[in-house]
Amino acid sequence: MSFTINDLTIGQSASFTKTVSETDVYLFAGISGDLNPAHVNQVASEQTQFKGRIAHGILGAAFISTVVGMYLPGPGTIYIGQELRFRRPIHIGDTVTATGTVTEINVEKNRAKLETTITNQDGVVVTTGVATVMPPTAE
Template sequence: MLDNMPRGTICIEDIEIGMTRNLTKMVTDRDIELFAEVSTDHNPVHLDDDYARDTIFEGRIAHGMLTAGLISAVIGEQLPGHGTVYLGQSLKFMAPVRPGDMVRAEVEVTQIDFAKRRVTMDTHCAVDGRVVLKGEAVVLAPSRKFD
């Protein structure tokens, strides 16, 4: 299931402090398997139930970067959206995401440098209201002046 806000582009000229966008996605076994293939990260904590049961997580978990990718989706599709260039992202992993978890990824604009077209955003992902990942993104936003 994927529930998200409208996609498109918000140009730097229209971005304001406090703007937020989000998406919600259920992380599936298939998502984890596909991410393992694309990333070449086949750590058994993500793919092997028997192995994962004997870890500190006591079961399989999604790749942390799969969860972080949901933040990228919000930024690239919604705020600022199409034409955005990622400049940086800090991440702190707070709790595991498991197959079947519904993850809500959200970004909030905290700073804008209109002259440089740079937007800083607080970013986080949550499962059932519990923050599982948090960080900060800095992006180059599209501008109508460069259409």
């Protein structure tokens, strides 16, 4: 199900939850070409401030894309932009929840803004931001 601009309401929200696996991190590294040792080298990553491998921040941001493209506004939505702030790392094995909450609606321009947040299994906010989207039009 998709929501058109006229279906959206301020405060409306949707979420997507996923446990980040080692496979997810390696596949994302291969797809993106980002082979930073912080993500793929256990020995090197143990020397960092994180004391082990972490997921790519943008991998987490992809879960926000899932919210936008699959749940709110949903299929047919065009992602216009995304502001992000990476507050804490996502560790392999973390279960994260990406949430989008409608904060602005511009019917004339068919645009909406969503506050975006990713939290881990402990309720710690790991990523914040704002998504600008163009909801699908009525069929």
